[in-house]
Amino acid sequence: MQALEYFLIPWLDLKLLFLVAAGTFAGVYVGAIPGLSVTMAVSILIGFTFTWDVYPALCLMVGIFMGGVYGGSRTAILLNIPGAPSAIATAMDGYPLAQKGLAGEAIGLSTVMSFVGGLIGIVVLAIAAPTVSEFALVFQPRDYMLLAVLGILLVGSLSGESLVKGIFAGSVGLLIGTVGLDPLTAEERFTFGFTGLWGGISFIAVMIGMFGVSEALMQLHHVDKAAVKQKISRIVPNWSSIRRYLPLSLQTSSIGVLIGALPGTGGDIAALMAYDHAKRVTRDPEVPFGQGAKEGLVAPETANNAAVGGAFIPMLTLGIPGDAVTAIMIGALYIHGLNPGPMLMIEQPQMFWFITGALVLANIFMLIFGLTGIRIFTKIVEMPRAVLIPLILLLSIVGAYAVNNSISDVYWMLGFGVLGYFMKSYGYQLGPVILGVILSRLLDENWRRAIISEQDSIAGLFKGMLTSPLSLVLLAAVVLIFVSQTPLWRGVRGKLGLESKP
Amino acid sequence: MKKTFVKFAAVAALGTALGTAVFAQDYPGKEIQGIIQWGAGGSTDTVMRTVTPHAEEVLGGKVVMKNMTGGVGAIATKFVYAQNPDGYTLLMGAENPLLYKVMGLGDIDYSEFTPINILARGVPILVANNDAPFDTFDEMVEYIQAHPNEVKFGSTGPGGLPSVVTSMIASKTELPVTQVPYDGDGPALTALQGGAVDVMPAVLGAAIEAIRGGRIKAITLIDNKPTEVLPDLPALGETHPEYADYFPWGPFFGVFVKNGTPDDVVAKLTEAYAEGAKSEDFVKLMADRGYIVESLSGQEAQDFLTKWQSLTTWLLHDAGETKASPEEFGIPKP
Numbered sequence: 001m002q003a004l005e006y007f008l009i010p011w012l013d014l015k016l017l018f019l020v021a022a023g024t025f026a027g028v029y030v031g032a033i034p035g036l037s038v039t040m041a042v043s044i045l046i047g048f049t050f051t052w053d054v055y056p057a058l059c060l061m062v063g064i065f066m067g068g069v070y071g072g073s074r075t076a077i078l079l080n081i082p083g084a085p086s087a088i089a090t091a092m093d094g095y096p097l098a099q100k101g102l103a104g105e106a107i108g109l110s111t112v113m114s115f116v117g118g119l120i121g122i123v124v125l126a127i128a129a130p131t132v133s134e135f136a137l138v139f140q141p142r143d144y145m146l147l148a149v150l151g152i153l154l155v156g157s158l159s160g161e162s163l164v165k166g167i168f169a170g171s172v173g174l175l176i177g178t179v180g181l182d183p184l185t186a187e188e189r190f191t192f193g194f195t196g197l198w199g200g201i202s203f204i205a206v207m208i209g210m211f212g213v214s215e216a217l218m219q220l221h222h223v224d225k226a227a228v229k230q231k232i233s234r235i236v237p238n239w240s241s242i243r244r245y246l247p248l249s250l251q252t253s254s255i256g257v258l259i260g261a262l263p264g265t266g267g268d269i270a271a272l273m274a275y276d277h278a279k280r281v282t283r284d285p286e287v288p289f290g291q292g293a294k295e296g297l298v299a300p301e302t303a304n305n306a307a308v309g310g311a312f313i314p315m316l317t318l319g320i321p322g323d324a325v326t327a328i329m330i331g332a333l334y335i336h337g338l339n340p341g342p343m344l345m346i347e348q349p350q351m352f353w354f355i356t357g358a359l360v361l362a363n364i365f366m367l368i369f370g371l372t373g374i375r376i377f378t379k380i381v382e383m384p385r386a387v388l389i390p391l392i393l394l395l396s397i398v399g400a401y402a403v404n405n406s407i408s409d410v411y412w413m414l415g416f417g418v419l420g421y422f423m424k425s426y427g428y429q430l431g432p433v434i435l436g437v438i439l440s441r442l443l444d445e446n447w448r449r450a451i452i453s454e455q456d457s458i459a460g461l462f463k464g465m466l467t468s469p470l471s472l473v474l475l476a477a478v479v480l481i482f483v484s485q486t487p488l489w490r491g492v493r494g495k496l497g498l499e500s501k502p
Numbered sequence: 503m504k505k506t507f508v509k510f511a512a513v514a515a516l517g518t519a520l521g522t523a524v525f526a527q528d529y530p531g532k533e534i535q536g537i538i539q540w541g542a543g544g545s546t547d548t549v550m551r552t553v554t555p556h557a558e559e560v561l562g563g564k565v566v567m568k569n570m571t572g573g574v575g576a577i578a579t580k581f582v583y584a585q586n587p588d589g590y591t592l593l594m595g596a597e598n599p600l601l602y603k604v605m606g607l608g609d610i611d612y613s614e615f616t617p618i619n620i621l622a623r624g625v626p627i628l629v630a631n632n633d634a635p636f637d638t639f640d641e642m643v644e645y646i647q648a649h650p651n652e653v654k655f656g657s658t659g660p661g662g663l664p665s666v667v668t669s670m671i672a673s674k675t676e677l678p679v680t681q682v683p684y685d686g687d688g689p690a691l692t693a694l695q696g697g698a699v700d701v702m703p704a705v706l707g708a709a710i711e712a713i714r715g716g717r718i719k720a721i722t723l724i725d726n727k728p729t730e731v732l733p734d735l736p737a738l739g740e741t742h743p744e745y746a747d748y749f750p751w752g753p754f755f756g757v758f759v760k761n762g763t764p765d766d767v768v769a770k771l772t773e774a775y776a777e778g779a780k781s782e783d784f785v786k787l788m789a790d791r792g793y794i795v796e797s798l799s800g801q802e803a804q805d806f807l808t809k810w811q812s813l814t815t816w817l818l819h820d821a822g823e824t825k826a827s828p829e830e831f832g833i834p835k836p
Contacts, residue, residue: 043542047567050555137696141682181573184683186607186659195580195608199572263692319711320692321543327688331543335552339790341711445685452682453698455651 006353009055010361016059020358023063024365030064031071032083034208035399038068039324046332054336059358061332065325066362069267069304070114070370077106077297078380079392081212081399085203086267086304088434089275091211092158093289093296100292101228103378108235109294110301111370112242113249117302118363120253121260121309125316126356132310133317136261138470141449142461144264146474148443151269151435153478154276156485158431160290163485165428173436174443176201183445196408203437204403205413210430212396213417216389218424223385230378236371241294248278248295249302256303260310266323267304267311268438274303280481309359316352318342529589529767530563536757537582538567539575539595544686545624545707545791549755550594552787553621557778561770565592574598574661576607583610587760589767592618597753600811601661604818604833606825611811615758616768617803619775621784622793624705624752626667626724627735629691629713634700639722639738642701643675650678656690656702657681660823663753664690666814667703667724669821670751674744694718705753706731707791725749731792751813754796756803772799812836 049057072087077094159166180200252274259270278299311322319341321327400413454460684690726739
């Protein structure tokens with residue numbers, strides 16, 4: 001069988017095998033360092049691998065992609081600084097686990113679950129790529145808008161004790177996201193005449209500040225307390241617990257593949273949506289969400305790695321990037337003389353199976369590299385706070401600087417760190433802020449596109465929503481989730497005698 | 503006091519002159535920075551990364567390329583403008599800066615820079631969703647006029663290629679359409695395939711693979727003669743001679759240095775990029791993607807830029823898409 005032959009190319013060639021391994025290894029660490037992103041690594045590689053053949057170049061890029069998406073969870077769990085935007089949701093329950101001395105177990109579980117998610121993503125890519133990409137094309141601006149609204153409703157599950165404070169925090173995030181040149185009209189928004197603000201406020205700087213610096217500042221309150229002793233007895237999760245999370249991981253992986261395959265959305269939104277889904281469907285978690293629920297770790301980790309396979313779906317079938325990384329890879333294919341587009345699968349079928357093969361290989365290497373060295377990593381959390389806090393600050397500064405090599409990003413990061421500290425002190429959760437920043441652009445652009453398409457008619461927009469099956473389903477989901485967060489719903493549930501969630 | 507100043511100025515001038523002389527002789531004495539206005543993997547990026555390694559060979563030095571995105575290229579343009587005009591910072595960009603002034607995006611455009619090489623020019627094409635109820639330019643115009651504002655044209659915001667092409671068409675006939683803006687031609691072409699927009703003026707290179715794959719249909723080429731890549735597609739300038747004066751028009755890619763860069767450095771860079779533009783890799787990439795290699799430098803490049811700016815800014819101004827009149831900046835009417 002021809003396909004299998006192509007699939008095995010990276011497995012049988014020692015050099016390619018090594019490059020996938022090296023890429024994955026580098027990816028895990030690039031991903032773990034906040035500010036160094038996979039997108040950045042892959043764009044550097046374009047220049048670096050320019051003179052190479054296309055196979056070795058792709059092997060390295062695929063490895064970095066897979067490893068990098070996983071690597072973001074490392075620092076999220078250990079230090080509460082998501083190494084990449086797709087690990088934001090991981091921090092919410094991963095970090096509390098580390099604080100309980102279960103960092104090793106958390107990393108082990110996230111590694112195995114990333115592997116499971118990654119594999120599901122690749123399987124969908126291999127068997128259903130054309131179907132999924134046709135489906136992804138059906139999404140109209142109004143559907144993206146509904147998807148963003150669905151995402152915004154996550155505020156409900158991220159706001160902690162006070163929904164009002166959560167909504168406030170989410171709005172702050174949306175506002176931060178609007179700064180800069182308007183993406184549709186290039187009009188200045190909240191730039192106050194500064195050219196430096198044209199590009200907007202770096203979202204990574206906000207993320208690092210809000211998570212890393214504010215956490216470091218919080219820790220200063222108990223600088224004299226001894227660090228948590230880490231239990232390192234069990235790292236690789238046993239089979240029964242994997243099996244327990246398997247149904248959930250199948251659902252969250254599906255979310256991951258689909259969101260990953262949609263052009264314009266990627267692993268970060270996928271992981272947050274999966275987190276929300278887990279919170280909704282888990283009837284009685286052993287530990288409440290936000291305090292170290294393992295489901296809260298499994299969901300985002302499976303979803304973001306499943307999104308990797310998903311992102312390749314429109315890229316390989318139609319030449320349309322599924323996310324920022326695949327957009328760069330399309331450029332790389334052009335440079336290497338291939339023409340990514342709908343004809344690629346017909347004229348160059350080996351590329352499809354070669355990339356699938358390399359992805360599976362990268363996924364396996366990710367599991368191997370992920371499960372080794374955990375013991376050393378967990379020692380980080382055991383360091384005395386007087387060492388750990390400066391380390392977090394240093395990492396945050398380096399990370400914020402690395403995004404654009406810009407010192408103003410460092411100032412933004414520090415500013416948001418201080419803001420985050422005060423918000424935390426007054427009971428505001430920071431998750432909704434980040435959520436707002438991530439979704440701001442998706443919501444803003446697509447709402448306006450949707451309404452422009454209907455010639456500014458609200459009635460026309462609703463008519464469109466009610467007549468398209470996809471929009472109708474999304475609208476129903478929005479309404480249902482919204483209602484389920486109001487007291488009305490709890491009343492109805494109580495009357496019907498349904499058990500209510502804790 | 504005055505004397506001291508004069509002395510100081512003289513010494514400084516001498517120093518600069520000496521410095522420049524030494525420096526031009528062994529240029530490049532250190533790494534050259536190439537600032538790309540658009541993101542990694544995009545068409546500007548692809549062009550620059552293909553041509554530069556060949557220019558490096560001639561130059562005998564290293565050009566480190568970096569993407570600096572944002573503000574439709576204005577951020578990169580301002581960055582290079584803020585550097586010393588010593589030839590160690592190159593601006594690698596597309597056509598956008600020529601529209602900044604009239605679009606209110608600042609007052610720095612390519613007039614502050616010396617063109618090293620206008621590498622290539624793209625040819626625009628009008629493409630439509632496969633289900634659109636028209637196949638030719640005339641059918642399209644007729645349908646649009648019969649259904650005012652119902653047909654959705656993909657756009658990339660004011661001043662982008664789609665808005666210019668739409669203005670060109672609308673300058674000679676009634677064209678009541680709704681323009682839906684996207685982040686770039688990639689996302690807009692995706693939306694075209696999904697039916698979120700009906701028609702899209704795009705650069706041939708970005709649409710070619712989707713046309714070959716039968717995902718979208720080509721309506722007309724926005725040029726005076728058909729292209730080798732799609733020989734059967736009529737060219738608008740041929741079928742509708744009233745448009746012929748506008749063409750050839752299209753987006754372009756070029757390498758620039760800030761004005762004031764020593765002449766011999768400019769000469770050396772010009773030679774290097776002219777050689778690079780002849781390389782097999784570059785010529786093949788351009789042919790595959792339907793771009794036309796121009797490789798203009800010196801006065802030729804300057805004339806190209808002047809003509810492009812005058813035609814485009816006035817066209818946009820007449821269509822009511824600009825914030826300021828080209829007249830304010832002394833841009834002559836075509």
